[in-house]
Amino acid sequence: MPPTDCIFCRIARGEIPAMKVLDDDACLAFLDIAPLAEGHVLLIPKAHAQTLDQLSADQAAAMLRHLPALVKAVQAATGCAGVNVLQNNGKAAHQEVPHVHFHVIPRNPGDAFGFNWPAGKYPAGRAEQLVQAIQDELSR
Ligand code: 5GP
Ligand code: ZN
Secondary structure: OOOHHHHHHHHHHOOOOEEEEOOOOOOEEEEEOOOOOOOOOOEEEEEOOHHHHHHOOHHHHHHOOOOOHHHHHHHHHHOOOOOEOOOOHHHHHOOOOOOEEEEEEEEEEOOOOOOOOOOOOOOOHHHHHHHHHHHHOOOO
């Protein structure tokens, strides 16, 4: 999708209004229009990238340096008991807006949001194979 049509690029360019909580050269944070909880914020890079792997390390760093303060501010402002930082890449991972974004979601005991977390177990030797494969990719 070209950035001209991208909803978050349009928000970054000021063509669509958003309830901004943070705005600098590299990134923007604003209230999610359909919050999972009050204070649900999205942190986005101003540069268009569909998924996290398409961002440069510098672009990611310029955005993510704000994440600890943002989490702290959302927690203090909402009085929530905990926070999930969620980042979806690709349709299979529930990404609906194809522009990188981090969800900062206030959580409280007994709230309606939840995960299906089907924790598994590695068969003998598989973890070692995966470590090797991931390290090989990282060293490319
Ligand atoms: P995803 O499923 O892609 O990780 O989440 C996209 C999020 O963007 C959703 O939580 C949705 O509510 C939010 N969203 C979609 N369009 C807009 C918009 O125009 N403005 C704002 N503020 N949030 C949006
Ligand atoms: Zn975009």
